[in-house]
Amino acid sequence: MNNKKIITIILGFGIVSLFVVYKIYNKPHVNVSDVKSDIIITADKIIDDFSSDEMKANKSYLDKIIKISGVISELKVVKQKGIITLKTNHDFGSVLCHLSDKATRKMNSLKEEQTITLKGICTGFLLDVILVNCEITY
Amino acid sequence: MKIIHTILMCFLFVNVSNSQERFLTKNGAITFFSSTIMADIKADNNQVLSIIDASNGKMAISILMKSFMFKKALMQEHFNENYVESDLFPKATFKGEILNFETLKDLETKLEVRGLIMIHGKRKEIIIPASFTRSENTIFVKGEFNLLLSDYNIKIPNVVAKKISKEIKVSFEFNHKPYKK
Numbered sequence: 001m002n003n004k005k006i007i008t009i010i011l012g013f014g015i016v017s018l019f020v021v022y023k024i025y026n027k028p029h030v031n032v033s034d035v036k037s038d039i040i041i042t043a044d045k046i047i048d049d050f051s052s053d054e055m056k057a058n059k060s061y062l063d064k065i066i067k068i069s070g071v072i073s074e075l076k077v078v079k080q081k082g083i084i085t086l087k088t089n090h091d092f093g094s095v096l097c098h099l100s101d102k103a104t105r106k107m108n109s110l111k112e113e114q115t116i117t118l119k120g121i122c123t124g125f126l127l128d129v130i131l132v133n134c135e136i137t138y
Numbered sequence: 139m140k141i142i143h144t145i146l147m148c149f150l151f152v153n154v155s156n157s158q159e160r161f162l163t164k165n166g167a168i169t170f171f172s173s174t175i176m177a178d179i180k181a182d183n184n185q186v187l188s189i190i191d192a193s194n195g196k197m198a199i200s201i202l203m204k205s206f207m208f209k210k211a212l213m214q215e216h217f218n219e220n221y222v223e224s225d226l227f228p229k230a231t232f233k234g235e236i237l238n239f240e241t242l243k244d245l246e247t248k249l250e251v252r253g254l255i256m257i258h259g260k261r262k263e264i265i266i267p268a269s270f271t272r273s274e275n276t277i278f279v280k281g282e283f284n285l286l287l288s289d290y291n292i293k294i295p296n297v298v299a300k301k302i303s304k305e306i307k308v309s310f311e312f313n314h315k316p317y318k319k
Binding site (some may be wrong): 024025027028030058061062063078081096100123128130132 | 164165167184185187200202204205207208211212214225228229
């Protein structure tokens with residue numbers, strides 16, 4: 001009787017830990033649309049911050065969920081993924097927002113010169129500030 | 139990082155009068171594969187910046203490590219936090235020269251690119267074969283090569299060593315357009 005109990009406990013424990021490991025291993029990507037944004041900012045401000053001190057900007061913005069607003073300068077689709085370029089007051093360099101699949105489908109309703117708000121994850125600064133997995137939030 | 143950025147900027151704007159000569163893409167694609175018996179792992183980056191100076195065949199590429207997207211969130215986390223340490227080394231770069239660039243015509247041509255690659259803060263000289271196609275408005279570059287993790291001081295813990303190949307296959311595809319602003 002006692003032996004049986006011990007075996008049941010061990011088995012139960014084993015099953016639970018397997019389940020937990022499986023859950024951690026398959027943990028989903030952050031769903032940008034469901035998560036509250038860490039930072040709310042304009043396209044002009046974020047490019048200012050990155051051009052004046054990239055190291056510092058990396059610390060404040062990388063991996064963060066950012067709600068960004070600006071005016072659309074270009075809309076395009078590359079390999080079925082939408083890319084929205086936001087204007088900035090810098091001569092070179094803008095904000096490139098790479099859209100999620102869901103947001104790409106909503107792109108038809110957008111026009112150049114329109115003001116827009118997007119939510120995405122910042123991955124860094126090359127010539128432009130880059131945001132990925134963007135959702136359109138208006 | 140500032141220096142790399144300055145170099146890239148110089149690359150682009152030193153010779154503005156000659157701007158027709160510069161070709162660039164801001165959404166180049168790089169994919170890497172690690173294949174072992176235990177697991178196949180793949181990650182895509184579609185935000186690669188690549189610039190070609192058509193007057194002398196020089197090429198510069200800049201890659202954000204955090205832009206690599208994995209199927210599993212946990213793998214992406216481990217990649218960034220433990221293996222390439224992307225907080226310390228947010229970018230990978232390549233700077234080099236396309237050999238025999240002047241022979242490139244509108245037909246697909248196999249050429250070699252020689253230069254310095256920098257990943258995880260480690261620099262290494264490398265020769266990458268690639269196929270080039272040039273038309274009036276594009277320079278299309280495509281190819282693949284292998285990297286050894288040990289060359290870039292990327293350490294994989296023993297627990298997962300069987301799941302991650304020591305040699306990583308990298309494939310790339312850049313569709314450069316003339317730069318205008």
